[in-house]
Amino acid sequence: MAKILIIEDDKFLRELMIKKLETAGYGALGAVDGEEGIKKAQKERPALILLDLVLPGMDGFEVLAKLKQEKATNSIPVVILSNLGQQEDIDKAAQLGAVEYLIKANFTPGEIIEKIKSIMK
């Protein structure tokens, strides 16, 4: 069972996503902020990371840069799942090595799962 880590500060969204991932047959892990997310990524080695950009403390871009710097985590595909959606945010995330950029309000949980499936294939 592939493990997926979701780094999201909004409790409700995090719980919904965890539930959706579990229903779809994945092992889901949650992290409230960047520090916890990086720690869990290093320890648990998830198959994919869903990353929010607006986070308390370290922001999502910093988290992404850190994940890509570390040997232990730099091969894990990172999907940005955020409500920021300006072209410069999208470009910056791509430049830092994110594989996909999804705006939360524009995707249903089902569509997000489809994206995850196609990336992990």
Place this chain on the structure above:
Amino acid sequence: MRISLRAFILGLLAFFVFMGGIFVYLATQVFYHNLLQSAPENTPEELLREATISIAIQQGFIILTMLLLVGGILFFVLTAFVLTPIRKLHAAFEKVGKGDFDIHLPEGPKNEIGDLFHAFNDMTARLKHVKEREVLVNRMKSDFLSLAAHQLRTPLSAIKWTLHMLIEGEMGKLTKKQGEFLSKTQTSNERLIRIVNDLLDVTRIGEGQYLYKQKLVSLEDIVRRAVESYQEEARRKKLKIVLVKPPDSLPPVFADEEKLQLAVQNLISNAVQYTRQGPAAAIEVKISQNANRDIEVAVQDTGIGIPDKQQARVFERFFRASNARRVDTEGSGLGLYLVKNIVEAHGGKVWFVSKEGKGSTFTFSLPCAKTFPGS
């Protein structure tokens, strides 16, 4: 400029005085020379006459010099106290005209010019204040809009995700009625998300931050997807969207796919929203290539149309026609504003034909990619 002018006037004055001095000296020389020359043989009468003429010439020269001097001084005074301040004021007004309010004129003594400068300074101070306020208000407005939009999207996402999971039965089985109600809630929620997205886009356009990421795309695919995404909503209103396209595939366009899709969706959304069901109701989306080889997309409906008097304002931000507001209270008045901005940013044109109560046809054209160098 001012200094060189003053130096020129002073030079001119010195020149007048110098020339005057030479005239006086020469005149005196001529007078004495004549007097000495004529002295031995001339009669006293002749001598007197000669002397009178010489004195008259000398006096003439002196008067002329005085006149030139007075003229020069007058010119200097006029320049220093009237012309120069007016020139200063003129330059200052030119700056104001160009939007630079950071000017302060030296007010000097309390006279007409001083008062004028004082009034001018009051005016620029006020203009500067208004301008600063305007900049501040605009920044606050766009900060507020984008903050509100971002903050709104998070709870809207939570509602969207919950509704989807409920409707798909992931939280337990629903009755038919529950499902129907949740579907309606979902439609409202999607509408709200669209409005928030539109507001964000409009804010970015206002800030010049609406960036386009262009590549070669098929406008046909974009139109087909947009039609498909509204087919369900149209079906609920017992309408059908018909897509008409040429038998051969059209050349690609150089465009931002996502934004162009939004433009097409906005046109179709309006057509669906403002067309009432009925035997004659029809929505047609037609894609074709015109005589200039530009690709044209036309969205034709049999809806409420736009009143003649309001047609000029259709593409304005936040504008909604009076009959549209009666049919549907929820629109944001941003859809067509976005369409126009997006189409024009791609080097295209958008126009419409409409008759109140009969329907509207909105058409836009985009140059096909062959006309772009390097594509």
